[in-house]
Amino acid sequence: MKKILVVGASGQIGTELVIGLRKRFGKDQVIASDIAPATQDKLANGPYEELDILDNDKLSEVVNKHKIEEVYLLAALLSATAEKNPGFAWKLNMDGLFNVLNLAKEGVIKKIFWPSSIAVFGPTTPKENTPQLTIMEPSTVYGISKLAGERWCEYYAKQYNVDVRSIRYPGLISYTSLPGGGTTDYAVDIFYSAKRGEKYNCFLSKDTPLPMMYMEDAINATINLMESPIDSIKIRSSYNLGGISFTPEQIYNEIRKTNPDFEIEYQPDFRQKIADSWPGSIDDSDAKNDWGWKGEFDLGKTCQIMLENVSVEG
Numbered sequence: 001m002k003k004i005l006v007v008g009a010s011g012q013i014g015t016e017l018v019i020g021l022r023k024r025f026g027k028d029q030v031i032a033s034d035i036a037p038a039t040q041d042k043l044a045n046g047p048y049e050e051l052d053i054l055d056n057d058k059l060s061e062v063v064n065k066h067k068i069e070e071v072y073l074l075a076a077l078l079s080a081t082a083e084k085n086p087g088f089a090w091k092l093n094m095d096g097l098f099n100v101l102n103l104a105k106e107g108v109i110k111k112i113f114w115p116s117s118i119a120v121f122g123p124t125t126p127k128e129n130t131p132q133l134t135i136m137e138p139s140t141v142y143g144i145s146k147l148a149g150e151r152w153c154e155y156y157a158k159q160y161n162v163d164v165r166s167i168r169y170p171g172l173i174s175y176t177s178l179p180g181g182g183t184t185d186y187a188v189d190i191f192y193s194a195k196r197g198e199k200y201n202c203f204l205s206k207d208t209p210l211p212m213m214y215m216e217d218a219i220n221a222t223i224n225l226m227e228s229p230i231d232s233i234k235i236r237s238s239y240n241l242g243g244i245s246f247t248p249e250q251i252y253n254e255i256r257k258t259n260p261d262f263e264i265e266y267q268p269d270f271r272q273k274i275a276d277s278w279p280g281s282i283d284d285s286d287a288k289n290d291w292g293w294k295g296e297f298d299l300g301k302t303c304q305i306m307l308e309n310v311s312v313e314g
């Protein structure tokens with residue numbers, strides 16, 4: 001059985017991806033790693049390594065020690081955080097990717113998953129049903145790093161036969177761990193206010209549509225993409241993935257169906273400008289046609305699960 005390394009495993013996606021991979025391949029096959037010590041209880045039932053992805057020697061050591069074949073690289077600075085620290089965001093998001101791509105180029109590992117984002121699109125991109133191939137002029141540090149990363153992934157695939165696979169995730173909604181500084185974080189934060197019975201101060205305006213997805217759909221898509229036969233992977237930059245598109249007002253109204261007294265106030269901040277540069281909805285027909293992507297969670301189902309499971313204790 002192959003051994004898998006997840007880098008950035010303690011974050012919003014990593015926590016659930018490790019659980020999903022361990023369910024599928026066995027807990028000892030999946031090595032969780034993060035720059036942070038193993039504080040996530042949910043990762044404690046299997047192997048864990050403290051690893052800074054910028055430390056190439058330690059990365060090689062961990063890969064050799066566990067005889068890793070596949071790496072899921074999740075460590076990055078996200079959109080809102082990257083705007084505050086552009087130089088470091090560029091370093092982490094690019095050098096981390098090169099360290100892993102080069103391991104595959106040298107034949108040390110066989111397969112890579114690296115996530116891109118809807119942030120690769122920009123203000124000049126068609127906003128509705130954004131195509132796979134279109135104008136891409138991202139206006140954020142994060143988006144620039146993701147678009148550059150996509151180009152490098154395709155380059156390594158074509159020039160060096162590296163099997164790297166990628167998805168442009170929309171904003172992801174989950175309750176197991178908090179989001180890490182993105183522009184779509186409001187769609188998670190709002191449930192914590194609803195559960196506490198507090199008014200929610202939304203940092204985006206009420207009519208800002210953005211593509212989002214419930215985490216379980218994203219994890220299933222990721223593992224399915226990685227397990228698909230190599231011939232079915234036609235796009236080596238990154239696949240569009242749509243999910244559900246809604247505005248803050250629409251998710252607020254959905255939550256009010258179960259919490260009728262819930263209140264919201266709109267106080268857009270610097271993240272509004274980032275959101276305005278992104279698509280409102282995504283055309284993901286290539287992912288559907290090439291490797292059978294299909295989402296299961298609509299807005300109603302997502303809200304129901306979040307309201308049932310978000311924990312505001314402690």
Ligand SMILES: NC(=O)c1ccc[n+]([C@@H]2O[C@H](COP(=O)([O-])OP(=O)(O)OC[C@H]3O[C@@H](n4cnc5c(N)ncnc54)[C@H](O)[C@@H]3O)[C@@H](O)[C@H]2O)c1
Pocket residue numbers: 007008009010011012013014033034035036051052053054073074075076077078092115116117118168169170171172173178179180181182184
């Ligand atoms: N969450 C989303 O909505 C979303 C949407 C689009 C794309 N993505 C992408 O998915 C990936 C994971 O996102 P996330 O939401 O889980 O992020 P997150 O911020 O929640 O988690 C990132 C993890 O990486 C770790 N990390 C930071 N620097 C590191 C380093 N030098 N070495 C090792 N680990 C390090 C952090 O400790 C953290 O646990 C990122 O590449 C992100 O750009 C996320």
